[in-house]
Amino acid sequence: MNSSSDFLVVGAGIFGVTTALELRSRGYEVTMIDPGPLPYPLAASTDVSKVVRMEYGDDLQYMRMVIRAIEGFHRWNEEFGENLYHETGVMVVSKTAMSGDDYLESSYRAVLEEGLKPERLSAEEIGRRFPAWDTGRYVDGFYHARGGYAESGRVVGKLVERAEQAGVSVRPGQTADKVLTDGSRVLGVRTREGENFAADHTVLAAGSWTPWLLPELQRVMTATGHPIFHLKPKDPAIFRPPGFVVFLADTPNTGWYGFPLLREGIVKVARHGGGPSLHPEDDERVVYEEDFAQMQIFLEESIPSLLDAEVVYTRRCLYNDTLDEHFWIDRHPEREGLSVATGGSGHGFKFGPVFGELIADTVEGKANDWAPKFRWRELDAKTQGVEASRFHGDAEEA
Numbered sequence: 001m002n003s004s005s006d007f008l009v010v011g012a013g014i015f016g017v018t019t020a021l022e023l024r025s026r027g028y029e030v031t032m033i034d035p036g037p038l039p040y041p042l043a044a045s046t047d048v049s050k051v052v053r054m055e056y057g058d059d060l061q062y063m064r065m066v067i068r069a070i071e072g073f074h075r076w077n078e079e080f081g082e083n084l085y086h087e088t089g090v091m092v093v094s095k096t097a098m099s100g101d102d103y104l105e106s107s108y109r110a111v112l113e114e115g116l117k118p119e120r121l122s123a124e125e126i127g128r129r130f131p132a133w134d135t136g137r138y139v140d141g142f143y144h145a146r147g148g149y150a151e152s153g154r155v156v157g158k159l160v161e162r163a164e165q166a167g168v169s170v171r172p173g174q175t176a177d178k179v180l181t182d183g184s185r186v187l188g189v190r191t192r193e194g195e196n197f198a199a200d201h202t203v204l205a206a207g208s209w210t211p212w213l214l215p216e217l218q219r220v221m222t223a224t225g226h227p228i229f230h231l232k233p234k235d236p237a238i239f240r241p242p243g244f245v246v247f248l249a250d251t252p253n254t255g256w257y258g259f260p261l262l263r264e265g266i267v268k269v270a271r272h273g274g275g276p277s278l279h280p281e282d283d284e285r286v287v288y289e290e291d292f293a294q295m296q297i298f299l300e301e302s303i304p305s306l307l308d309a310e311v312v313y314t315r316r317c318l319y320n321d322t323l324d325e326h327f328w329i330d331r332h333p334e335r336e337g338l339s340v341a342t343g344g345s346g347h348g349f350k351f352g353p354v355f356g357e358l359i360a361d362t363v364e365g366k367a368n369d370w371a372p373k374f375r376w377r378e379l380d381a382k383t384q385g386v387e388a389s390r391f392h393g394d395a396e397e398a
């Protein structure tokens with residue numbers, strides 16, 4: 001073996017780097033490998049922005065995890081000496097009135113009952129407070145000041161720096177190729193670059209690449225591709241907070257969400273819905289004509305002032321989607337010395353500040369109240385995704 005440590009973390013996205021940092025803070029020798037450069041350009045975590053919202057319908061666990069994560073993002077802002085989490089507030093709106101147990105109503109009720117103060121919005125208030133949305137299309141919703149977005153690629157960059165400073169052996173330029181075993185015991189990995197990394201315990205946190213490293217996971221998770229668009233508005237002023245904030249535009253029925261003007265001078269819009277299954281390395285990851293057409297329809301009916309914005313960048317970003325859309329964080333049930341921390345399913349980044357403790361507890365075999373939801377589990381092809389804010393219909397329907 002070329003190198004040996006207590007823990008080997010494979011992948012330096014948000015799952016991996018927070019795990020490496022936490023394990024190091026618990027006194028372990030930790031090595032983290034990644035193809036690099038870091039943050040890795042094709043990683044899901046490496047993006048200009050990710051939504052941080054606690055609105056998860058009636059799923060109180062996710063809501064409470066995000067409440068804790070937001071405290072963590074504020075702490076990171078102080079520790080980084082730079083604000084990479086921006087608490088612009090989040091606007092959650094719908095084309096129909098809140099009712100019954102729909103996503104809008106159950107999220108609104110959950111945050112209210114938690115003692116938080118979402119502000120209910122009528123159609124008139126949506127148009128008055130957020131003029132770019134003055135179309136009459138959205139008739140109900142709320143604004144919640146506690147939420148916003150994180151500059152995700154930059155956050156990962158800072159965390160990698162901190163990991164190095166803390167004494168994690170960070171090895172970009174190393175791509176795990178094969179899990180090394182002795183019977184049922186995992187010894188580490190061999191990389192494509194020809195090095196062997198040994199560890200008492202290996203944590204696979206390679207995002208959508210993970211099921212390719214551990215094929216038994218391919219039954220329960222798959223990489224799916226989702227379009228994002230960067231739009232350069234003609235009149236940037238109207239897309240700044242507080243008049244334009246992170247938005248979820250009836251996402252369970254449309255999938256569309258987005259961000260106010262980012263430091264890059266763009267408004268980013270994206271779709272949290274279904275997407276084609278893709279191989280993380282054998283795909284060009286481009287946005288298709290249908291995605292453009294759907295985006296135009298969304299802008300026409302929702303934010304017409306963005307219709308003449310130049311599309312300066314597009315990307316198809318990969319979710320590592322589990323069948324039920326919950327994360328997958330557990331020790332391998334049959335292979336000693338191996339854990340998996342993945343399955344972000346298009347909503348994982350916001351949990352970054354709470355992942356380290358959750359994942360480190362799990363791989364150490366310690367109890368953690370949040371862990372059971374993400375345990376190794378049996379799922380079959382009939383399993384439905386249950387992330388409440390996500391659009392689960394056909395693209396043509398929305």
Ligand SMILES: Cc1cc2nc3c(=O)[nH]c(=O)nc-3n(C[C@H](O)[C@H](O)[C@H](O)COP(=O)(O)OP(=O)(O)OC[C@H]3O[C@@H](n4cnc5c(N)ncnc54)[C@H](O)[C@@H]3O)c2cc1C
Pocket residue numbers: 010011012013014015016033034035036039040042043044045046049050051052174175176177205206207208209213226227228270316317318319320341342343344345346347348349350351
């Ligand atoms: C379009 C899009 C929009 C999203 N929006 C949001 C949002 O608004 N809010 C939110 O909370 N979440 C969002 N997510 C989800 C979030 O980005 C992911 O859940 C999260 O970033 C996944 O982190 P990860 O560490 O599992 O994977 P990644 O960030 O992909 O990191 C995996 C790492 O593993 C490395 N790796 C790969 N193969 C190997 C190998 N063989 N050996 C070693 N290392 C390897 C890669 O280089 C990479 O650095 C979105 C995702 C996408 C794609």
